[in-house]
Amino acid sequence: MILITVLTNLPSSDARREQTTDASGGDDDDVGSLTRPDARETEGSRNRALILLGSSISQLPIWGFSMSYGVFQEYYMNHWTLDGSRDVTGIIGTTSNGVLYLSMPFLFAAFTRRWARQRQTAAVAGAVLASASFVLSSFSTHVWHLVATQGVLAALGCALVYSPTTLSLGEWFSAATAGTGTGTGAKNHRAVAYGVTLSCKNVVGSVMPFLARALLENYGFRTAMRIWAAVALGTSLLSIALIPTHPTILASSSADSGEARRTRTIPWHFLRHHTFYVYSVAIILQSAGYGIPQSYLPTYAREITRLSETSATLLLTVFNVPGILASSLFGYLSDNRYFPLSATTVTAISALCSSLAAFLLWGLTSQGSLALLLVFSITFGFFAGGYSATWGGVINELESEAAHWNEAVDAGMLYGLLNGARGIGYVSGGLLTIPLLKAGSGISIGEFGYASTYGPLILFTGLSSVFGGWGILWKWMSSLRRLL
Structure with missing residues (x-):
């Protein structure tokens, strides 16, 4: 949280230039113009803090299952009750990661420009899909049921949550946008912002194996998957609610001119x-x-x-x-x-x-x-x-x-x-x-x-x-x- 605070309160170079210019004037109008950049910068810092917090929380429902899948696979191998080959369970974890990552180019392309204003709706739909898939997996009777629900459908739902939130993270720590408080200072720290969220991903990977083991040992596979479905849904919706939409998305999405449509081309x-x-x-x-x-x-x-x-x-x-x-x-x-x-x-x-x-x-x-x-x-x-x-x-x-x-x-x-x-x-x-x-x-x-x-x-x-x-x-x- 200290790193998040430092990142989000770094003043942008645009804001510094405006403050220096305004301060040199010395009249009342200059004081007013100085206040406006300060307000915008404060709002931008608050939004960057929210996007970092929301993106950090979203790492739990997105990666919690796939990063602890080794525990589930070991449980499947030692408590086998399904039809089909046990060896197939080895591909569920890599399939989940693969489907999640493979879908991202298409989802990023869709939500970058054309459907940018539908990001929050898509993320909510993804949270519901992932949660429903984990519930369905608890009724599995054949190994291919696990592959389909945990490896494919749940991963698609997680990708729908991940793509909009990550795009927003990149935008709030990207190039300057007039009136948003996101200057080049934010841009210079984009790699660190990505690093912070990835660190939270690894926090999830550190805690989830023991949580998964506890759920499996105390409740069995089927009840454990239903509990995880509820956790994934709740944390997904919380993270989505925290993430603000970047002003440039609202502006470009509401523009109707031919020039605006051309700027939305990737x-x-x-x-x-x-x-x-x-x-x-x-x-x-x-x-x-x-x-x-x-x-x-x-x-x-x-x-x-x-x-x-x-x-x-x-x-x-x-x-x-x-x-x-x-x-x-x-x-x-x-x-x-x-x-x-x-x-x-x-x-x-x-x-x-x-x-x-x-x-x-x-x-x-x-x-x-x-x-x-x-x-x-x-x-x-x-x-x-x-x-x-x-x-x-x-x-x-x-x-x-x-x-x-x-x-x-x-x-x-x-x-x-x-x-x-x-x-x-x-x-x-x-x-x-x-x-x-x-x-x-x-x-x-x-x-x-x-x-x-x-x-x-x-x-x-x-x-x-x-x-x-x-x-x-x-x-x-x-x-x-x-x-x-």
Whole structure:
């Protein structure tokens, strides 16, 4: 909350310029003109505080289930009462993340311009859809029922909540708008604002595994899903009510002129340049491996290292806790005035360190090695968990490139497409887990993780993670070609 207060009360450069100009006049009219910018800036600060608070609360209903799915999967495997193959439950978590992310480019495109004024209505509809889907899943009798309700329908509902709220967050911390109090000071801290909300996402991922475990053990799967449905609905509606609509949306949506309609067209010039594709491929590769520990770490802890249910749940919590700090830190690294790092550098740091954690820590765990698994969870959770917080820096770089070419660009649409790339990675990684597990099913050549059924999964996680930072190699090669 301290960080939120600091962010929202930073004066914008526009407001500072107006105050300086007005103060130099010295007459009564100048005093009046000084008061108006101050009032607008105060209103803008209040709205930015509300959008940060609302976006932070929304992380619980949006990500609570998917980030704790490893606990649900372990419960399904040990308390199987459904028809169908147990192995299919392994794709529910990655499918949920994949559907959520894959739908974002379309939803961001729809709510950026054409249906901008319907954002709140769509978010409420999404909250109802997600809650109803979780209730329906409690009546499941076959494993495909879980895939359809928890993996697809609930994820679509969560995406309808996420997209409007995230677009509003980007707008309130974006370019200056006359009379709104959102100046360039807000723009300069957009990456940090994204980092704050992503930190709250990791708070959810830290608390939810134990909450899910408590619900499952005390009430069973079916009642637990109904309780979660009620929690998701209540917190979603609260967060939606807190988020204000940006004045530019109201103004552009109410305009009827041909010029106003043309300004609502989304600019696609960035598709002509390599930079967008380089980062998109990196995000796909990193995301393909990132979702695997979230889904399989508790099961791995029980089957391979022979740990208790409590220890297995602790691993998933410890996996998400470091992301609370990492998200804000990685956002700050690319968005500060003292030692700003390029987006390629920050993504490379995240990718290389998380890859080393998978290879050197997870792969070398053996029976009873809780300490090594905890170190892996902390290290991988920190560096891989902060990866998406680098996207604020990526967007800043894409905006700078567009300015260089004198082209328009829509930051909200860019963010939606980057999320879509993450969805492709999640789905691809989820689909690969079943054949990778089958490939490792006959392995029993030692006591380490590499020699277990999960050996191929561990290798895939490490390889996909390191390629998430390949953008820095592309930049080096481009610089070398220019020199030659």
